[in-house]
Amino acid sequence: MSSRQLTVRIHGALNDFVAPERRGQAFTHVLQGSPSVKDLIESLGPPHPEVDVVLVDGEPVGFAHRAEEGTSIDVYPASDPSAPQVARVGPPIPEMPRFILDVGLGRLSGFLRMLGFDTLWRNDSADDQLARLSHDEERVLLTRDLGVLKRSEVVLGYFPRETDPAHQLVEVVRRYGLTSRMRPFSRCIACNAPLSTATPEEVQGRVPEGVTQRHSRFQQCPGCQRVFWPGTHHERMQNLVETLRKLEAANP
Structure with a gap:
């Protein structure tokens, strides 16, 4: 039985949390079950509060979106100049942060x-x-x-x-x-x-x-x-x- 795979690419400062061989490039990940993209991302290292944009096959999705076999996921941090200007999963910075x-x-x-x-x-x-x-x-x-x-x-x-x-x-x-x-x-x-x-x-x-x-x-x-x-x-x-x-x- 063939494994269920998808492709993931972690961008920018989020690479601080992933294995060195996966930084800055697309890599194949074997799906276990049907995790949300939030759970999938965190299983790879990056914590969800630092994630700002998630794309699945080029389309923005929320954290609850289910990861599916054969798709391509891109994950961007906040303030990343390469991130597309689309709907964000990350909250806006408060006017006066506490x-x-x-x-x-x-x-x-x-x-x-x-x-x-x-x-x-x-x-x-x-x-x-x-x-x-x-x-x-x-x-x-x-x-x-x-x-x-x-x-x-x-x-x-x-x-x-x-x-x-x-x-x-x-x-x-x-x-x-x-x-x-x-x-x-x-x-x-x-x-x-x-x-x-x-x-x-x-x-x-x-x-x-x-x-x-x-x-x-x-x-x-x-x-x-x-x-x-x-x-x-x-x-x-x-x-x-x-x-x-x-x-x-x-x-x-």
């Missing part, structure tokens, strides 16, 4: 909050909780755990390729076009609450001795009561913001 991050991305969460983005992170979040909150609150799930990203309830999500948090930040800023949406230093990097301005008198006794004599501009967090002022750390973060803006200008 994020939720897994336990291994704590430093990235601080960077995103520093840029002003509503970012949830805890060091004890369970996988099912991450997936549920991502779905219920329409948050982008950032995780390096493919199992979490492939959960059916996750709609918005991304797998940072880099391991260095600063490089991960560049990835996420580019993926979601965040440069024009940044509101640096408007959110607490520790607890995510929006910051409010404060006078030296209001923060007296809550900052190291002499700080109120050297600085006149302060921000305070109504959540965790932390106080922030433009010191050396602020300067480093400002340099990072400017670097991100320059990268965006160089890669429109």
Whole structure:
């Protein structure tokens, strides 16, 4: 009995998830049962939140479409210039993205909050909780755990390729076009609450001795009561913001 086969080609950044010998070229896949194209794609590696366009024999289909013997499937990621302008399975990027991050991305969460983005992170979040909150609150799930990203309830999500948090930040800023949406230093990097301005008198006794004599501009967090002022750390973060803006200008 001959095997039931179809042809698949994975495009662009989705090749990061497939076997090296299959990257950037069409390959034959043996069908097992009658899977949806979503299940077929994820069995080959790519997580569905990173898929934007699926073509079967050149026609756009949704994730629920059943894979059939003898067909040809093309799978494109978001922001791929080679993707045809057709109906997409991927959701549009929210006007002001909000994020939720897994336990291994704590430093990235601080960077995103520093840029002003509503970012949830805890060091004890369970996988099912991450997936549920991502779905219920329409948050982008950032995780390096493919199992979490492939959960059916996750709609918005991304797998940072880099391991260095600063490089991960560049990835996420580019993926979601965040440069024009940044509101640096408007959110607490520790607890995510929006910051409010404060006078030296209001923060007296809550900052190291002499700080109120050297600085006149302060921000305070109504959540965790932390106080922030433009010191050396602020300067480093400002340099990072400017670097991100320059990268965006160089890669429109």
